[in-house]
Amino acid sequence: MRKKVLIIHTGGTFAMVLGSGQTATKQHSSNLLENLLQQIPELASLAEIDLKVICNIDSSDVTIDIWKLLAKTIFESWSQCDGFVVVHGTDTMAWTASALAFFLGGLTKPVVFTGAQRPLTALRSDARMNMIDAVELATHGIPEVMICFDSKVHRATRATKYSNEHLYAYKSYNSPKIGSFGVNIKLNKKVLNSILPEAKRHAPSINSEINGNITSLMCVPGAIPSLTFIDGLLSSTEGIIIQGFGAGNLPISGKIWLELFERALDRKIPIVISTQCESGSVDLQLYENGRRFAALGGISALDMTFEAASVKLMIMLGRKIPFEKRQSFFATPLAFECQSIDSIPSI
Numbered sequence: 001m002r003k004k005v006l007i008i009h010t011g012g013t014f015a016m017v018l019g020s021g022q023t024a025t026k027q028h029s030s031n032l033l034e035n036l037l038q039q040i041p042e043l044a045s046l047a048e049i050d051l052k053v054i055c056n057i058d059s060s061d062v063t064i065d066i067w068k069l070l071a072k073t074i075f076e077s078w079s080q081c082d083g084f085v086v087v088h089g090t091d092t093m094a095w096t097a098s099a100l101a102f103f104l105g106g107l108t109k110p111v112v113f114t115g116a117q118r119p120l121t122a123l124r125s126d127a128r129m130n131m132i133d134a135v136e137l138a139t140h141g142i143p144e145v146m147i148c149f150d151s152k153v154h155r156a157t158r159a160t161k162y163s164n165e166h167l168y169a170y171k172s173y174n175s176p177k178i179g180s181f182g183v184n185i186k187l188n189k190k191v192l193n194s195i196l197p198e199a200k201r202h203a204p205s206i207n208s209e210i211n212g213n214i215t216s217l218m219c220v221p222g223a224i225p226s227l228t229f230i231d232g233l234l235s236s237t238e239g240i241i242i243q244g245f246g247a248g249n250l251p252i253s254g255k256i257w258l259e260l261f262e263r264a265l266d267r268k269i270p271i272v273i274s275t276q277c278e279s280g281s282v283d284l285q286l287y288e289n290g291r292r293f294a295a296l297g298g299i300s301a302l303d304m305t306f307e308a309a310s311v312k313l314m315i316m317l318g319r320k321i322p323f324e325k326r327q328s329f330f331a332t333p334l335a336f337e338c339q340s341i342d343s344i345p346s347i
Contacts, residue, residue, distance in 0.1 A: 004047060005085060005139060006080075006084050009032055009056065010057065011059065012087065012093075013117065039120055054069050054070065059088055059091045060091055068208045075204065083112065085113075085114060086111065087115060088115050093170075094305065097159070098308045100113075102315050110142045110144065112147075117165075137185075145157075147159045152180050153177055154170055155172065155175060158172040158175040173280075216243075217242045218242070225257075230263060231263075234260075238269060247284075261293055273298045273299065282300045
């Protein structure tokens with residue numbers, strides 16, 4: 001029996017049309033499925049294809065409401081499909097894919113994100129192969145949310161966009177890829193062992209409780225936030241994520257960053273410490289600076305991508321995790337976003 005794959009279109013470069021001067025414009029939504037099957041006729045041999053357009057936007061404009069709509073669309077179409085492909089702009093794909101991985105619990109079917117660095121209508125476009133790979137992957141029964149791009153398969157919560165120029169747009173710095181496409185599909189053996197039997201077709205559970213009232217800061221040497229800024233920040237946000245240096249270090253000289261953490265702790269506003277490094281893990285116990293901020297309630301992002309850590313902070317706020325349990329919540333993997341650790345620092 002032929003597999004059925006639902007392609008859910010959200011927008012992005014994939015379906016745009018190149019004009020003069022190599023500028024890209026959006027294609028009218030009503031033509032998307034017809035044009036897709038005409039330009040990639042191979043899809044019909046891989047699966048029975050259906051398409052839903054839930055929006056047609058630049059991924060910079062993606063919102064939490066669209067994340068929820070995606071989850072709802074997949075849930076409502078679950079019994080009619082064997083797999084799902086989400087077409088998404090590359091700039092924020094890792095955030096949306098991470099959100100879906102956190103939203104959808106107990107997956108028994110694949111949810112595959114893909115897109116393109118060049119429109120399908122362009123010369124030397126990567127869109128055609130990305131879509132063929134994604135649809136084929138969606139028929140293989142891997143029960144995860146994944147990103148399929150440039151013949152590489154990444155876990156959704158482990159991928160980050162590293163280039164806006166190369167066709168190999170995504171990397172998983174702290175986790176092995178799920179697999180790759182060549183002459184044959186090569187899948188990680190651990191993933192193969194985790195594939196659920198075809199008989200299990202129950203719908204996933206959905207928990208899309210999320211609170212986007214967070215603030216992202218990047219620590220810059222010599223840049224000192226003022227007390228006025230700190231007061232304004234803490235009166236208007238419910239969670240903060242800071243990209244620190246190396247293993248999660250922040251400055252302790254001048255004491256202004258310590259002041260931020262002290263005041264946030266008093267108000268029970270969680271602060272997650274991530275890193276500006278592409279690979280490696282945050283370890284707040286490694287250096288004195290990290291230990292000072294850990295003692296003031298700083299939450300380690302561990303080896304999570306910035307995308308996954310920031311979405312997980314929103315999830316933590318949305319699910320109203322008690323303040324005293326935030327450390328253990330953040331250190332517990334929900335969707336393969338981090339390696340679990342046995343000991344959680346106490347305050």
